[in-house]
Amino acid sequence: MMLRLLLILAVTSLIQAAPNERFVEETSPSNVYRVVEGPLTWNDAKAKCEAMDCKLAQPKSVQANDALKALLVKGYYWLGITDLNHEGRFTYYTDDQDIVYDNWNAGVPNNGNGTEHCANVILHSTFNYSTWFTSNCSEVNEGGICECRTSGASGDPHMRTFDGRAYTFQGICWYTLFKDCTDKSRFDVTIMFEPREDSTPDQVRTRTIAFNVTVGNQYAIVNGLDVTTGSTGGKMTDAKVITIQQEDKNIKLHFTSKNTTFSFNWTLRLHALDVSYNGSFYKGKLCGLMGNADGDTRNDFQNPDRSIAKDVLEFGESWKVNDKKCF
Incomplete structure (x- = not known):
């Protein structure tokens, strides 16, 4: 003692x-x-x-x-x-x-x-x-x-921002999970939700089924356990920047931008996507459903115009990708 x-x-x-x-x-x-x-x-x-x-x-x-x-x-x-x-x-x-x-x-x-x-x-x-x-x-x-x-979407879906703010949002179709919101955006991550089998007209419960990562002119689409990679211009002009590993019903993906590495862990069995990052460049420079990563949970619910949403529904729907078709 x-x-x-x-x-x-x-x-x-x-x-x-x-x-x-x-x-x-x-x-x-x-x-x-x-x-x-x-x-x-x-x-x-x-x-x-x-x-x-x-x-x-x-x-x-x-x-x-x-x-x-x-x-x-x-x-x-x-x-x-x-x-x-x-x-x-x-x-x-x-x-x-x-x-x-x-x-x-x-x-x-x-x-x-x-x-x-x-x-x-x-x-x-x-x-x-x-x-x-x-x-x-x-x-x-x-x-x-x-x-x-870690941050990301899990369950039906329960969300957690990079700063640790937990919330539930029952969106349907494609949404911006997070992206580079600097003047020169280098990457974009979208996520797709669909209604669960136990949903009813009065209570919609959704789950994560797919996500799409675009870095520069390269992309990776993970739909269940089906993975598609390619180039937005049809021709790969840069060194491969998105790395993917698959084992059983689990997919790990990561990419690096501005000395910051973003890591994804997708577990189909749980319909859970965990996301983390290592690096300081993007502190306060991200936006989307996972907030801005500035260390302050109070300003996580920012709309695309940087205004603070009045509630979760407004915040979530402001990040819907309307020009992207559902599967």
């Missing part, structure tokens, strides 16, 4: 208070980490994460744990790891599976007289801290780290 106290004092004295929300992506583009500020008990942090359709973070690799440092917060934050179900055996709280990676501090876990059942991480980017400890679940920490799905 003395070591923990010394670490808290060092962190508290050498870094300023952090904003309430920050995001960082893992090296593998499967999750986004989000901070919820406290003070919070473990159950408080768990509830806050789940209210955002996320879960308490469960870093499963060195890269994932290192990514937490980029959150630029100080002190102790709860993780989604406990031994509440098995004394001395720490598991992920969502599925009770044994943890596959850990970064425990020396001598931890040590049972804490049988009272320390929840894991937390001490974070300090300057001093390279992302070390795990255990605490009584009822103790108050600075906050929690939430693990959220």
Whole structure:
């Protein structure tokens, strides 16, 4: 406990208070980490994460744990790891599976007289801290780290912008998912929704069935698991910029523009398209259903004329591609 106290004092004295929300992506583009500020008990942090359709973070690799440092917060934050179900055996709280990676501090876990059942991480980017400890679940920490799905469309469809704003939009046909909204647009990504079989006239529920990526004069159309690539001019004039990998009912696609790589993970079984990017050039320079990627969720619902939509329906329909035929 003395070591923990010394670490808290060092962190508290050498870094300023952090904003309430920050995001960082893992090296593998499967999750986004989000901070919820406290003070919070473990159950408080768990509830806050789940209210955002996320879960308490469960870093499963060195890269994932290192990514937490980029959150630029100080002190102790709860993780989604406990031994509440098995004394001395720490598991992920969502599925009770044994943890596959850990970064425990020396001598931890040590049972804490049988009272320390929840894991937390001490974070300090300057001093390279992302070390795990255990605490009584009822103790108050600075906050929690939430693990959220990457941006994109999933389900019927549930959407999440690049800045992490979740919403539901039941559009039909083609829409602009996101595009380069600089003066010289370099790429455009559209997505197609169709009504689900269980839709009714009174309640339309849609799903994602296809998406189209155009970069320069090259394009890729993914319709279910059918992939079509080509050139808008009929002749490929540039080096191949869109890379596609297919395995079973999953397609991975990525392209790079202005030193920024956009990655797509399409899972037909779930009709889910997860999208992430790595790079800073397009911060605040994107537009479409996934917002502008400027780090502020409050201005995500921008129409094509940059005005803020009054509701989700206005925002979604403003990005409909009217000159593109449905399948």
